[in-house]
Ligand SMILES: NC(=O)C1=CN([C@@H]2O[C@H](COP(=O)(O)OP(=O)(O)OC[C@H]3O[C@@H](n4cnc5c(N)ncnc54)[C@H](OP(=O)(O)O)[C@@H]3O)[C@@H](O)[C@H]2O)C=CC1
């Protein structure tokens with residue numbers, strides 16, 4: 179029984195979560211995979227920050243050093259933005275590594291290419307953590323909704339936005355104060371503009387769209403609006419009417435095309451997303467056989483996101499290519 183060598187790209191909220199989860203769930207992973215998982219290297223940007231990792235772990239700013247590690251099998255990618263994440267994932271696949279990513283900005287654009295590349299190289303690409311944090315929506319759709327004809331997906335996909343709206347309504351906090359708390363919890367992106375302007379939810383919706391419908395709407399045609407224009411007065415006024423603002427990402431078939439929008443919507447109590455509170459996300463799927471289902475749970479944060487990445491490892495590793503969520 180050997181060791182599965184893994185590297186972490188990024189050691190922020192998510193990277194540290196994966197590092198700690200691999201250690202705290204060592205036995206469970208071993209039982210599942212038949213081998214211990216060892217994080218042997220961490221890629222970071224700033225070499226001067228102090229890192230809380232074991233002495234045997236290679237900490238580097240040079241991705242080539244990571245690729246050169248003999249017997250490396252798994253790369254967890256948790257850095258920010260399209261590049262260099264995409265190039266690193268492509269190179270890792272070429273080296274024969276399984277790749278597990280949380281990077282939705284990168285995956286929304288390059289997911290198709292990465293999955294094709296992985297298929298050609300006989301490796302697995304896990305991307306559960308890109309969408310809805312810890313909620314197992316990707317593999318549920320890919321493996322449990324293969325026959326249903328899905329007409330529509332409506333979702334809350336940004337934990338930071340939902341958290342802010344909840345704090346404003348329940349605690350009467352102004353927008354900026356609620357955002358600062360979301361940042362302290364590690365929910366918000368390094369640039370929180372992506373969260374509050376709707377771009378983060380847009381990327382996640384495009385990932386879902388490719389998975390569910392086999393394609394994406396024309397990005398330029400998608401209406402994308404964040405929660406940043408909503409004031410405390412707006413939220414309180416809605417509450418008095420028995421309504422709530424929810425930041426809803428919506429994609430549906432429209433004839434032969436796909437339509438999508440990402441924006442704040444006033445919803446009544448009977449709406450499936452009305453009761454989704456705090457950092458939680460939820461994805462409502464309308465299927466031809468199943469009817470309407472809603473999957474809900476923590477949509478951001480250290481351990482929910484690490485959970486999605488670790489479960490990708492447990493579910494995909496050594497069961498290639500059947501487990502790729504294509
Ligand atoms: N936070 C969350 O709840 C979730 C985040 N995600 C996604 O996961 C990814 C990571 O998020 P998060 O951990 O919050 O982000 P952080 O900003 O906390 O951490 C980012 C990490 O990536 C490193 N990094 C950034 N750019 C580079 C680069 N060019 N080369 C090497 N290392 C780099 C940083 O290095 P350094 O430490 O030196 O600054 C840091 O360690 C993002 O793509 C995010 O969208 C997905 C789901 C949930």
Ligand SMILES: N[C@@H](CC=O)C(=O)O
Pocket residue numbers: 308310311335336337338339365366367373378477478479
């Ligand atoms: N910033 C994101 C993190 C998870 O994807 C969010 O708030 O949802």
